[in-house]
Amino acid sequence: TQLLEQSPQFLSIQEGENLTVYCNSSSVFSSLQWYRQEPGEGPVLLVTVVTGGEVKKLKRLTFQFGDARKDSSLHITAAQPGDTGLYLCAGAETGGFKTIFGAGTRLFVKA
Amino acid sequence: GAVVSQHPSRVICKSGTSVKIECRSLDFQATTMFWYRQFPKQSLMLMATSNEGSKATYEQGVEKDKFLINHASLTLSTLTVTSAHPEDSSFYICSAREDRGDEQFFGPGTRLTVL
Numbered sequence: 001t002q003l004l005e006q007s008p009q010f011l012s013i014q015e016g017e018n019l020t021v022y023c024n025s026s027s028v029f030s031s032l033q034w035y036r037q038e039p040g041e042g043p044v045l046l047v048t049v050v051t052g053g054e055v056k057k058l059k060r061l062t063f064q065f066g067d068a069r070k071d072s073s074l075h076i077t078a079a080q081p082g083d084t085g086l087y088l089c090a091g092a093e094t095g096g097f098k099t100i101f102g103a104g105t106r107l108f109v110k111a
Numbered sequence: 112g113a114v115v116s117q118h119p120s121r122v123i124c125k126s127g128t129s130v131k132i133e134c135r136s137l138d139f140q141a142t143t144m145f146w147y148r149q150f151p152k153q154s155l156m157l158m159a160t161s162n163e164g165s166k167a168t169y170e171q172g173v174e175k176d177k178f179l180i181n182h183a184s185l186t187l188s189t190l191t192v193t194s195a196h197p198e199d200s201s202f203y204i205c206s207a208r209e210d211r212g213d214e215q216f217f218g219p220g221t222r223l224t225v226l
Contacts, residue, residue, distance in 0.1 A: 092213035
């Protein structure tokens with residue numbers, strides 16, 4: 001069974017600061033997704049990365065997939081209070097049908 | 112595209128009653144749907160994987176007789192919590208995956224409160 005370690009688990013920062021969330025595994029994933037969830041709602045897909053070394057940008061969010069497709073990072077530039085939420089990474093098993101979720105990073109951005 | 116609905120969004124029931132939650136993929140066909148449970152301030156806990164036309168695969172520790180899953184069509188899966196008890200109170204979320212993709216698209220969740 002593949003494991004996906006996500007860090008940090010909790011992050012409280014001031015508006016305007018930058019932050020990076022990491023997801024790491026010892027196993028290779030065919031793709032990796034990042035989701036954001038707000039309280040009382042379901043997770044919303046932000047991005048999917050597929051190719052090793054791939055970098056995708058979504059406004060102030062930058063997602064990177066490791067060269068070996070074992071790890072990924074999410075970098076937020078100049079965080080805003082609206083970025084507050086639970087960020088989840090999820091890796092799709094190679095050759096399988098299961099998706100492995102990280103434990104989540106709870107981000108709180110103070111105004 | 113890739114919208115998943117879930118109904119009801121919130122339900123309060125008495126202990127001992129059964130509650131059915133529906134999960135629908137609105138604009139795509141989902142061979143596979145997933146049911147998760149989420150406790151406050153925690154990540155998602157996969158309960159079971161639902162495949163259209165076949166029996167669901169339950170994760171270890173999840174009672175299949177208590178959490179009945181039916182995936183009768185490519186756009187609908189249902190989760191029935193039978194003889195609900197207060198400890199079953201939680202946020203239940205479904206997701207659906209297209210045939211040729213890795214991404215899961217989540218429903219908005221159902222808040223179950225058992226009195």
